[in-house]
Amino acid sequence: MTATAETSFPRLGCGIGLRREHYAYILEHWPALDWFEIISENFLVPGGRPLWVLDQVRERYSIVMHGVSMSIGSSDPLDFGYLRALQKLAERVRPAWVSDHLCWTGVGSRNAHDLLPLPYTEETIAHVARRVRTVQEVLERPILLENVSSYLTYRDSVLCEWDCLGEIARRAGCFVLLDVNNVYVSAFNHRFDPLAYLRAVPAERVVQFHLAGHTDNGTHLLDTHDHPIIEPVWRLYEEAVRRFGPLSTLIERDARIPEFPEVAAEADRARQIQRSVAEAERRRHREPSRDPAATLAPDQRA
Amino acid sequence: MNLRETQRLLWHLISAPDGVPAAPADPGRAPPGGLDAVVRGDDRLGAAERVGIYASMYFFRLLDCLTEDFPALHAVVGHQRFHELARDYLTAHPSEHFSVRMLGRHLGEFLEGHALSAGRPWLADLARFEWVLLEAFDAPDAPPIGRDRLGSVRAEDWAGLRFTLTPSLRVLEARAPVQEVWSAAAAGREPPSLAGAATALRVWREGLRVFHRTIDEVELAALRAVGRGETFAGLCEAAAATLGEERAAAERVLALLQRWLADALIVDLAGPP
Numbered sequence: 001m002t003a004t005a006e007t008s009f010p011r012l013g014c015g016i017g018l019r020r021e022h023y024a025y026i027l028e029h030w031p032a033l034d035w036f037e038i039i040s041e042n043f044l045v046p047g048g049r050p051l052w053v054l055d056q057v058r059e060r061y062s063i064v065m066h067g068v069s070m071s072i073g074s075s076d077p078l079d080f081g082y083l084r085a086l087q088k089l090a091e092r093v094r095p096a097w098v099s100d101h102l103c104w105t106g107v108g109s110r111n112a113h114d115l116l117p118l119p120y121t122e123e124t125i126a127h128v129a130r131r132v133r134t135v136q137e138v139l140e141r142p143i144l145l146e147n148v149s150s151y152l153t154y155r156d157s158v159l160c161e162w163d164c165l166g167e168i169a170r171r172a173g174c175f176v177l178l179d180v181n182n183v184y185v186s187a188f189n190h191r192f193d194p195l196a197y198l199r200a201v202p203a204e205r206v207v208q209f210h211l212a213g214h215t216d217n218g219t220h221l222l223d224t225h226d227h228p229i230i231e232p233v234w235r236l237y238e239e240a241v242r243r244f245g246p247l248s249t250l251i252e253r254d255a256r257i258p259e260f261p262e263v264a265a266e267a268d269r270a271r272q273i274q275r276s277v278a279e280a281e282r283r284r285h286r287e288p289s290r291d292p293a294a295t296l297a298p299d300q301r302a
Numbered sequence: 303m304n305l306r307e308t309q310r311l312l313w314h315l316i317s318a319p320d321g322v323p324a325a326p327a328d329p330g331r332a333p334p335g336g337l338d339a340v341v342r343g344d345d346r347l348g349a350a351e352r353v354g355i356y357a358s359m360y361f362f363r364l365l366d367c368l369t370e371d372f373p374a375l376h377a378v379v380g381h382q383r384f385h386e387l388a389r390d391y392l393t394a395h396p397s398e399h400f401s402v403r404m405l406g407r408h409l410g411e412f413l414e415g416h417a418l419s420a421g422r423p424w425l426a427d428l429a430r431f432e433w434v435l436l437e438a439f440d441a442p443d444a445p446p447i448g449r450d451r452l453g454s455v456r457a458e459d460w461a462g463l464r465f466t467l468t469p470s471l472r473v474l475e476a477r478a479p480v481q482e483v484w485s486a487a488a489a490g491r492e493p494p495s496l497a498g499a500a501t502a503l504r505v506w507r508e509g510l511r512v513f514h515r516t517i518d519e520v521e522l523a524a525l526r527a528v529g530r531g532e533t534f535a536g537l538c539e540a541a542a543a544t545l546g547e548e549r550a551a552a553e554r555v556l557a558l559l560q561r562w563l564a565d566a567l568i569v570d571l572a573g574p575p
Binding site for chain 2: 079081106113156219220
């Protein structure tokens, strides 16, 4: 049987990114939270406080490893030193899954430490799909690729981003981390319909959502993770939950990080949206025209 | 263009030290038809402006990282000069590691030849000091030995005894007491003006906390001897050569060992074969 998102991955609920600004709070309060996502590179170190904190946290919460350096779309060779370090960390952390981005981060052995967009072409699909298969062999698990926010389109692109992402996932047997804020940001920057993106991504491949805030620069939106999530992104998230189900959802905050409870409150809101979508679904299935018995009071039943 | 050509061009454009518009002037790199032939612009943002967003993110992300990793250097030279230093440094040493944590590893060495260090050669030492603080912070964990372990060494084994010190230990020789500048910056005070007074320091981590301490020339010689894998007898010889007399050397080394124990520096002992 082909692995699908439904059969391969647990639904973790709603979590937030583990950031050092919150270490002291977490270690003191052990707050109720479904899960944490780590930036893998922050823990690819020999020892000391980062790994000590992580060991404590992973004893109490589910963890997902989210990386920023795989550079899966680069035309440079894969960095096997990095992949082995990632695999070693995964053995220690035992994450629910490992993810990175559909992007490239450098070329010519140089690293921009940024998520640079790819041209959406057949060459890119074949190149990335081949590399994802190699990565999955090294890591001995399927990975998730996230859609990035982008600010430019190459003239060479002949496909939509969502078609490219979906086709890579199908060919490589990997899965999708759908960043709802990135869909919103890129939709504004490239003038496409964000709902068209949601409709086109293969539902059986989507495992996780990301939610974050961004900055409105007038001419473009910048994916800064330094603001609360805006209302239109929450509405797009609701649409995503309707289409893909109550998937594991992660709130990302990377700059101007507020107190832990403020970020956790956004995870609560995501959870609430999942509940209300599920409730609406249940109500829809109980409508009289579909199931008359469900509308009868117990004493009216035979 | 194929994927590699596209990526090489974009890299060249976003990492150019003087911004995107200047970069395509290089005829060997400029695409025929200009940047508009590669990147789609629109009424809101032209192709160069869109690439410029990435160029600006490239530089400022890495500048932020260097500022965070070298706060005292940043405080001493000021933001504008640090910005210029970062631009020069990133041109000479673009990141070649998967982790941005490693970005500043050449900064101390780079500062040796940089105009900013003219008259203040210790700026390079300050950068090295801040770098070894980072190295100690996430160096491998290694539990220290207890006092009893040293106490149980038999008298006849002492001469051949070897010491393994914590992997977080770094020894630094600076041309000025740069730790004073660092402490002032960490406390938000005006950095003192430094001159002369060569200083040796050791930096290490005990548990999760990073410490530093100035060391005298005997301790410096002894630490170097341990680094060479020498025995207790070798440490005494190194101390004697520094002190200029043999009798006091063993006592000094024993006192150093007590201090190293107290500072959790010693993580293993090996007797003579």
